[in-house]
Amino acid sequence: MKGGNDSPILTEMQESERVDLRIKREYTQRNCMTPQDPSTTVDGARRLAAIMFTDMVGYSALTQQNEQRALALLEEHRSLLRPLFAAHKGSEIKTIGDAFLVEFSSALDACRCAVEIQRRLHERNAGTLAGHPLLIRIGLHVGDIVHRESDVYGDGVNIASRIEPLAAPGGICLSEDAARQVQNKLEYPLVPLGQGELKNIQLPVQIFSIELPWERLHRTPIARLVKLYKRRRRFVHAGGSVALLAAALWFWSSSLDPESASMSRRIAVLPLENLSSNKEDEYFADGVTEELISSLARISGLEVIARSSVMQFRKAGFDLGTVTRELGAGTILGGSVRRASGTARISVRLLDAASQRILWSEDYDRTLEDALSVQNDIAMRVASALRIQLLDAERRDLSKVGTTNPEAYRLFLLGRFHLNKRTTEDVEKAVQYFQQSVDRDTGYSAAYAGLAECNLLFAGAGYGHVPRDQAVAAAIEASDRALRLDERSAEAHAVLGYIRYRLEWNWNEADEEFRKAIELKPGDARVHEWYGLFLSLRGSTREGLEEMRRAATLDPLSPSVATGVGRLLAFDRQFDSSIVHLENVVRTHPNYAEAYFALGLSYAYAKRFSEAIPIMERAAELSGxxxxxxxxxxxxxxxxxxxxxxxxxxxxxxxxxxxxxxxxxxxxxxxxxxxxxxxxxxxxxxxxxxxxxxxxxxxxxxxxxxxxxxxxxxxxxxxxxxxx
Known part of the structure; x- marks a missing residue:
């Protein structure tokens, strides 16, 4: 979904779409161009407005392949965009097939709406395991317009429609007039693409792009950019096309090497295959996988996909291209584990996702006592292969071994195995295993952090049958013990942050604990998820949303994080946007009770009670x-x-x-x-x-x-x- 040779994006400029685009442009030219004498032919008042023109990518080609799916995608596209227009004070002028023409009173509202649209679509695409991606291009301009009956006239409309095809799929392009109004007011930078002469527009127009941080996941390689540009050059006269093409190529080529390096540092650790004769050793393979993710997440130069997303590819049948697109990863770490007679063989290989070239591989044959430090060695070797310079503190952290007791380690892995299942029975089993682990090694900080997390679930999330006061005391004691043993335990800091605000109402200390956890383990999606909720509950809803979206970047397939984004949209009073987002989560995860719960609440917040009730009833049923x-x-x-x-x-x-x-x-x-x-x-x-x-x-x-x-x-x- 994020590029690649087999991406559906390759169909976007097929002949059918070229015809479709021509029809739309001819419509715009015929209905929206300035009349020769507007004072005599137009009965509406002339005014300055910001105009947005949007267009779906690949819609016509999809219609030919699967008309029913195309119509469903079109309806989803409309239901996603319309609430966002309204939320940003936009007025829908016309719907032209799969395109929208929208008027705003300010360029800033138009740009913020465009950014939010692309952000929401990116989240939608990242959370879709199957199906067709939903990508649109957006063009923006500020200029004179005149309303007459149900139509609108003026260069403002015409220029916006001509700028839109120059945007990348999932991108935003705008004119200099619009860019001037929003300079230094947007959260993302404007990038000049050069000057172009647009068809039926007398003066050249300077074109800008809004650089969205997630666009790098599906940026177009230079070779395709040239092809696409040549195919679209009918929208740009030759006099300006050279300058615009040169500027576009400069923009893409100047960022190619850094972008390639950045993508290579977004890594997915696929579940290690259990090759042991005893299939009950699955916990060991899963545990080593999780420990590898944990070690890599400590490296500030890496962006590590979270466990809950990669574990969805545990079963065979997914090709590497699918995994890469779904997770948006540039590098893949995979391998196998074989455990027998007190020894373990851990085989790993690091692959470039695009070329599938092996960057590094190693077989580790260890006794179980020596196997405890393998994940840290692998993490350092991965950093070296990707040319990442480790900080001194990171190197020290990766040189630590949590325990030298193989039985304590085995019990710890069993504890994590059951804790990750998140059922009451499994969390209770996890407590037993973590307790047995610390009984064998009283200095094992990670096992105490596991105990703290289990008791946190008992105290604040309705798991188990432990009295709340007892669970709170046990969670605090275990997290304090973990930090006394290892003050750089990110997991213990995160649990303590949760306890500080959720159970003790000490918001300032909680903020410090969460910040410390993120500093120690910047790639931990769960910490960003918890911190995002914390910030929103404290009243900083926009900052909370940003943290939750950071968690979604690190854990793109997690139903918990996707639901969290929807909840925080509702807390920010963006009820319509929250509903649209959560309906997509429910479609993707039809048995996830929390998503139904959050969706029912969002309907309730919007005072749509009759729609909320059956959804909340379903949530109650699914949750027991x-x-x-x-x-x-x-x-x-x-x-x-x-x-x-x-x-x-x-x-x-x-x-x-x-x-x-x-x-x-x-x-x-x-x-x-x-x-x-x-x-x-x-x-x-x-x-x-x-x-x-x-x-x-x-x-x-x-x-x-x-x-x-x-x-x-x-x-x-x-x-x-x-x-x-």
């Missing part, structure tokens, strides 16, 4: 009637007038609360939906006395907006640390 989901389902019943159903959920939560698994905060929402505000506030105050971790959602949670001016609610916010 998880209490926090039941609480929001009860709220939806209450606000929809289904009082009996709401009280039935309350009764169910009262039974669950006897097992210390449903907090007063959960029940308060249902009472609030039934108009019982005093009861709701009393339950929130009871949650405060119990130091309920869910209270951290109070400031950002849109469902509580009706209580924000209540003095009792404000007092709770203050004690949770969410009001100065």
């Amino acid at each position: 009637r998880r209490p926090v989901i039941l609480a929001d389902l009860g709220y939806l019943y209450g606000v929809s007038g289904r009082t009996a159903d709401a009280r039935r959920i309350l009764d169910e939560l009262n039974v669950i609360s006897q097992r210390n698994l449903a907090s007063p905060w959960m029940k308060s929402f249902i009472h609030f939906s039934l108009g019982e505000q005093e009861t709701a506030l009393a339950l929130m105050e009871e949650s405060l006395r119990q130091r309920d971790g869910l209270l951290v959602y109070m400031k950002t949670e849109p469902l509580t907006i009706g209580l924000h001016h209540n003095p009792r609610f404000q007092q709770i916010l203050r004690q949770v640390g969410l009001v100065d």
Whole structure:
């Protein structure tokens, strides 16, 4: 999906699309060009506006191959873009097949909308394991326009339509007039591409591109850029095409070597194949894979794809090209593990994803005692092969061995194996294995960090049957012990950061812990995910979204991270965008309860309660009637007038609360939906006395907006640390 010789993008300029593009341009020229005398032929007022022209890549070719799929993709494209136009104050003028013509009152709104569109489509494409990528080009210009009846006239429209084909798939091009309005106001840089003479436009137009950080995953090689440019040159007169082509080639060629180097440093560690005769040794192969990812994630010069994304390719049947496109990786590390009679053979090879050339390979034959340091040696050899200069601190970290006890290591790997399954039964098994590991080596920091994470799930996420107070105390003790043994344990800092804000409401110390964890392990997607949620709950929703999107870059196929992006969009009050995003997550992960839960909430936040209810009911069913989901389902019943159903959920939560698994905060929402505000506030105050971790959602949670001016609610916010 991100380039490559077998990419669907190669179909984009087939004859069918060239005809389709010509029809669109002829339409634009016929209906949108400035009349000879607008003062006499146009009954609307002339005004300055920012115009956006969008066009889908490869739509006509797909229509010929599979019309039903093409129409579904077209509808998805419209449902994704239209909420974003509205969110950025854009007015849709016309839909021309698979193209949009949109008017904005300011160039900045138009550019921000364009960036958000391409960001959302990138996330959509990165999260799609199967199916057709959805790519569009966007052209922007600021100029005079005149409305007449349902049409719009002016060079502003015509120039935008001529600029659009010059954008790369997934890219944005704009005129100098538009660029001048947004210079130094966008989060991403503008890159000049040179001057071109556009068809039917008298004066040359200086063209710029917005450099999007994720575009490098599907940038066009120079050879194809020349071909595509020649095919599009009918949109640009010869006098300006040389300058524009030269500038474009300079832009692409000047960044080719650095870009190639950058892509090579985005690495995916594929699950190591278990070649042992005992298939129960699968945990060992998975554990070595995870340890390799963990070691590589400590290197600041690498961008390491997270475990949850690469493990989706554990089963055979995926060719390397598919893996590369889905993960957006430039380098692949793969191999096998064979364990027998106290020895282990770990075979690895590092491949260039584009050429499949072997960059480095090694077979490690070790006793189990010596095998404990193999992943660190591999990480350093990978850095060397990719010409990455390790920092002194990184070299010291990679020279450490967590334990010299092979049995402690084996038990630790079993603990990680079960913890990663994320079921109550498996998390409880993980605790047992981690505890046995530290019993055999009381100095094993990573095993204590594993214990801390398990107890964190017991305390704050509804796993297991451990009383909350006991789980909190155990999580704090284990994380503190891990840090006393190794102050550079990123995992322990991250867990402690979570505890500091979620359970202790110490937001400043939590921020320090998360920042420290990211400093020590910049490639850990989970830390970025946790930190993104933390920032959003604290009130910094835009910064939180950026962190969550960083997690999505590192873990592109994770349903948890994709759901997190949707939730944070909702916390930022971008409800329509959140719904569109989460509907795509649900399509991709149809059995993932958290995605349905988040989608149901987004519908609720948008006050679309009738649509929210069946989605929340599905979330409750998939989750095994998880209490926090039941609480929001009860709220939806209450606000929809289904009082009996709401009280039935309350009764169910009262039974669950006897097992210390449903907090007063959960029940308060249902009472609030039934108009019982005093009861709701009393339950929130009871949650405060119990130091309920869910209270951290109070400031950002849109469902509580009706209580924000209540003095009792404000007092709770203050004690949770969410009001100065």
